[in-house]
Amino acid sequence: MDFFFVEYRDPLVGLIILTILIFVVAVANYAWKAFANKDEEQKLEKFIKKFEIDNAHKDLLRNERLSFGNLSFLADIFTKSGEFEKATQIYLIALEKSKDKNEQEFIFIALANIYFKAGFLERAKEVLLQALKLRPRNIEALKLLKIVYLKLKAYKENLEILECLFELGEDVEKEQEFIKALNLQTLNLSDEEKKEKLLELQIKNNPMLGRLVFEKYHLFIEQNFNHIYDLLYKEKKALNLQNEEFLEFFYALGFIQEDKIPNHFVFQNSNFKMFKILRDNSFKTRLEFSYRCMECKNIMPLFFYHCPMCYEFNTCKIICEVKNDEMC
Incomplete structure (x- = not known):
């Protein structure tokens, strides 16, 4: 028996066996990588063909002299001019030519933005999922996919x-709590159960969730005045008068009589003060509301929970103005 194992006591034999094992593992790893790359290329080719549109200028754009930078620049010009179909085709050709993962990731994000702007939400979702396969921790892709799912009500x-x-x-x-509230609205429950x-x-x-609760179910639970006072303008009676x-x-608005107002009362909001004075002097006036995103500074005519321009959550500020109202 000792004779049978004598070779394994020789360090040279052990070294040879170790070398053979390393070689086998390296060959197996190389073969697996080759197979994986081929499979990945086939999937990418299938993806490109899925969104591809016949175009007479494809061969010209596939010219080797046109670099990734050239194609990206050209696609960006078409995107800014609103020619989304042309921009899409250029990005797909760039994707076909590119082997670099960072370039492919950039193209997927650009394509997703184009499909999103054009209103093709399902395509945008599919492209973003491809981008996340390349880099799961891509915050830009995750944020855009979040908005796509929101618009799809998923x-x-x-x-x-x-x-x-x-x-x-x-x-x-x-935002998580707000989306949970939206999801509750889709459940087959009674209004009382939803409440x-x-x-x-x-x-x-959570001002946006508080506003949603007040807007949907008229539940007042100490919401901040500055986030709901456009809704309060439609109220038929006063509430929460303990708050100044x-x-x-x-x-x-004229809901409270003069003798119910404390002697030390002083208007803090100039718009409300002007509205009160004009109404008391028989001028026809109304309060008009607009909504500014505190992130991108765009002003919208309607309230938003997510900004329709930059898609940020909880950035809406209510702006109030006193306007002449001849229809009163």
């Missing part, structure tokens, strides 16, 4: 994306 998938963003250090806790489940969410210090901002607002 709230469960949206919550999964928000969970990923949370793990990457993004501040999305309030109960809504009140279980973290509404405190609510008191001032409803007094300006």
